[in-house]
Amino acid sequence: MITGARREGTRWPRPQFLTARSDGPVAFSDSGWRWWLIEGHAGLPARTIDHYFRTGDSSGITLLREKAAKSRRFYRIAPTTLPDSPHYFAKQMTLPPRKRLGALLGRSNPLVGYSHGTAELSHNLALNEQTAHGVRTFAFGEYFRGGLPVQQVLLQEYLVDWQPFNAVWKLHEDNATLRRTLLLQFFDMLVSLRDAGISHLDLHPGNVMVSPDLQAPLRAIDCGQMSMEADPAISAALHLGVFLHELNGKCTSPSSQLEDGACRLLYGLVGAEAGFATAERLLPLLVRHSTKKPFSRRCLLRHGPDKLKLDAIEKRLLKLSQHRPSAPAAHVSGTARRQEQRLIASIDEMMTTTR
Ligand SMILES: Nc1ncnc2c1ncn2[C@@H]1O[C@H](COP(=O)(O)OP(=O)(O)OP(=O)(O)O)[C@@H](O)[C@H]1O
Ligand SMILES: [Mg+2]
DSSP, X not given: OOTTOEEOOOSSOOOHHHHHHSEEEEXXXXXXXXXXXXXXXXXXXXXXXXXXXXHOOOTTEEXXXXXXXXXXXXXXEOOTTSTTSOOEEEEEEEOOHHHHHHHHHTOOBTTTBSOSHHHHHHHHHHHHHHSSXXXXXXXXXXXXXXXXXXXXXXXXXXXXXXXXXXXXXXXXXXXXXXXXXXXXXXXXXXXXXXXXXXXXXXXXXXXXXEOSXXXXXXXXXXXXXXXXXXXXXXXXXXXXXXXXXXXXXXXXXXXXXXXXXXXXXXXXXXXXXXXXXXXXXXXXXXXXXXXXXXXXXXXXXXSOGGGOOHHHHHHHHHHHHHHOTTOOOSSOXXXXXXXXXXXXXXHHHHHHOOO
């Protein structure tokens, strides 16, 4: 127990993964926040942000970004009492009423919602334990009202100088070697996810972080939505489809070469799986269309591959595409086509690279 921290009781049973793997809940002050400490040194950054929540004193705290619509805030924490301490990353989220019970009990379903901080914490811990592609989470904070959590904070390692995949990809349009390395790293990450049986339901290039040392494994962030029970072939198709659709500028009429390249990647990942034949037909649809809400990616994973009705899925995706506010122009610009050709060339090169 950390000095100055007060142990708190819990009125309701909390998820087993939380009570078994962390020390808590503890209170550092009368801020109203309760903390679960997952790693020994987490008390210092947790106390720093707790002090900020209580007093508004932002020493050691930098607000990186605020997403009003999604009620999320991101901070960098540099504890002032230990200037040599590493920095920490904190993601704070406000829970809509519908998700509060699920967050309390650690349940995810259509009634109580899927993506709350409790689910994100559990997914982050699993990803970090089972693969080299997770981010360490040190502490978890909660603010209760009426017996339910209304705000939650994940306190993680700070990925210093890492950048999202799409940013690095854009910066190095002319560097074929670097792009090939990035795609190889991405492929390695998909292999790890396949082997761990983890489906990340929002693996777009902005949720994949790249180290300044390009040889370091990529990290998958934003793990609010995951499935651990998906068919491996459909899961791999979903990972590739979401990622390549966005990396190709969300183009709704991609070249057939890109779809072929995507299917070759899929074969390299899950060619031997029983669900491959269905996944191979599904993947071009996912490369072509946005699968953002109101489409449910989870629906693709719910039943086995033999139950997927690809014709109905295609119709739905097409209909949604036409009504999306950001529906891309039917005509694909010359620049977009050139960028797509480069992406295809990078996939070809990557596939023929021997390591
Ligand atoms: N551990 C970390 N260290 C440093 N920066 C991070 C870390 N985790 C996330 N980030 C940065 O914060 C951004 C937002 O994080 P995240 O994707 O988890 O939240 P989000 O609400 O989904 O935001 P968005 O909708 O922009 O993806 C990331 O794009 C990344 O730049
Ligand atoms: Mg994100």
